[in-house]
Amino acid sequence: MLFRVVQAAAFAAVLLALPAESRAQGSLNLYCSVQVEWCQAAANAFQRETGIRVSVSQKGSGEVLAQIRAEAQNPRGDLWFGGTGDPHLQAAEENLSAEYRPAVLDELHDWAQKQARDSRYRTVGIYAGALGFGFNTELLARRGIAPPACWRDLLEPRFRNEIQMANPQSSGTAYVMIATIVQIMGEEPAFDYLKALHRNINAYPRQGTGPIKSVARGETGVSISFVHDAVTERLGGFPVGSAVPCEGSGYEVGSMSIIRGARNLRNAQRFYDWALTPAAQGLGAEAKQFQTPSNRATPLPPEAPQMSQIRLIDYDFAKYGASAERRRLIERWDREVNTLP
Ligand code: PLP
Incomplete structure (x- = not known):
């Protein structure tokens, strides 16, 4: 009996030692298809700001798509961050991701908004x-x-x-x-x-x-x-x-999607809004990742290749991101x- 009381007191002490938010805010399971340094930097910063515990699983874009498909009846991931845009569009078409209109959509470059429109707001561009x-x-x-x-x-x-x-x-x-x-x-x-x-x-x-x-x-x-x-x-x-x-x-239009049936839906939506802000997008360059960020107000890192100087084809994302x-x-x-x- 005494042991139980001591154990309960110890547990309460641990709880009290945690910041108030992390006790209240729950968790977020992030499937991440950029390099692990950026995945971890984003997870740590979001966790620090919100108290939401983030667990990260890093895999290639095709692998995450296959995993989300396999888990569709019992989703274990909440949010898919990063990776090339075509498989995110494919996930949208296969009804594996959830519609969400982020608060800052109008602040994004046209190519990032187009990715959202092409998917009927089931994904959005985070970088190119x-x-x-x-x-x-x-x-x-x-x-x-x-x-x-x-x-x-x-x-x-x-x-x-x-x-x-x-x-x-x-x-x-x-x-x-x-x-x-x-x-x-x-x-x-x-x-x-x-x-x-x-x-x-x-x-x-x-x-x-x-x-x-x-x-x-x-x-x-x-x-x-x-x-x-x-x-x-x-x-x-x-x-x-x-x-x-x-x-x-x-x-590529690197993208982000909320997984349909996410258990931590509210936290996934919060991460989605947060990840599109200039402050969050700046973490990419801090982790030595030099894609072009999708928020027009995020400074382009000086080391990043200038997309406007590169001879790009008019990549047909709707066609090549179609599932079939x-x-x-x-x-x-x-x-x-x-x-x-
Ligand atoms: N890592 C970086 C830095 C990328 O830009 C991308 C593309 O979105 C990926 C990883 C995606 O990896 P994969 O080709 O394994 O899907």
């Missing part, structure tokens, strides 16, 4: 980033290989076994690449290109940032990745250069390219 190449300048120089400047360069024999791109089944980045090539060349020539490219690929890692990290470590010469990720590695001290393909390139199209292209890649020796 251009697709391109990363390369290890020291490794290529040592091997006497000139860096790639154009998509067509990647097929040249000088890049045999020298290139990595991620696997589009798990990585949203890799799907942006496939959709970009299809939009630039047309579907049949695009698949001929992807098959020819396969000869020069040494691995298809699971996550979109896998290839640029291999470039930074000198494990591969070239990556197909977002150019902002090359900036992160360069600032980390690695000999990493980047280029945007001469034929033009695709880009995205699924079809990934399955075709898996059947016709991934099975090649």
Whole structure:
């Protein structure tokens, strides 16, 4: 009996030691598809400001989509933060995410608002980033290989076994690449290109940032990745250069969605509003992530690639984020390219 009283008193003391808000505000389960440093910085800042306990699970965009689909009858996540826009649009179409109109929608760039409209307000743009190449300048120089400047360069024999791109089944980045090539060349020539490219690929890692990290470590010469990720590695001290393909390139509207059936719906909505504010968006640059933030009032970090200076295609997000199209292209890649020796 005495033990129970002591135990109850100890428990009460722990409760009293917590800030009042964290006792009252509950929790939030965040599925996060940006780099883990940013996921954690966002979770910590939100938790500090609101007292809501945030748990983070970091996975690639394709993997989170598959998880949300598998959990649809019994959702375990509340909010999906970051990752390429196409799978967020696919989740919206498949009724896996919940409609929500954030308070600051009018403060966002047009491309971020369009993402919300295209999904009937089930997702929203939080950042943009251009697709391109990363390369290890020291490794290529040592091997006497000139860096790639154009998509067509990647097929040249000088890049045999020298290139990595991620696997589009798990990585949203890799799907942006496939959709970009299809939009630039047309579907049949695009698949001929992807098959020819396969000869020069040494691995298809699971996550979109896998290839640029291999470039930074000198494990591969070239990556197909977002150019902002090359900036992160360069600032980390690695000999990493980047280029945007001469034929033009695709880009992502990194997005955020509330998971339908979220158990902590009010907290998810609160995070959604918070994550679109300039103060929250500034955490990306603090975590050395250099995408273009979606709130017009968030300063563009000086290190970030300037989207307006990059030759971008008019990426058709509605078409390539449609569930049937995205699924079809990934399955075709898996059947016709991934099975090649
Ligand atoms: N990390 C960064 C820095 C990104 O910009 C993105 C794209 O939204 C991702 C990760 C997405 O990763 P994945 O290609 O694994 O879905």
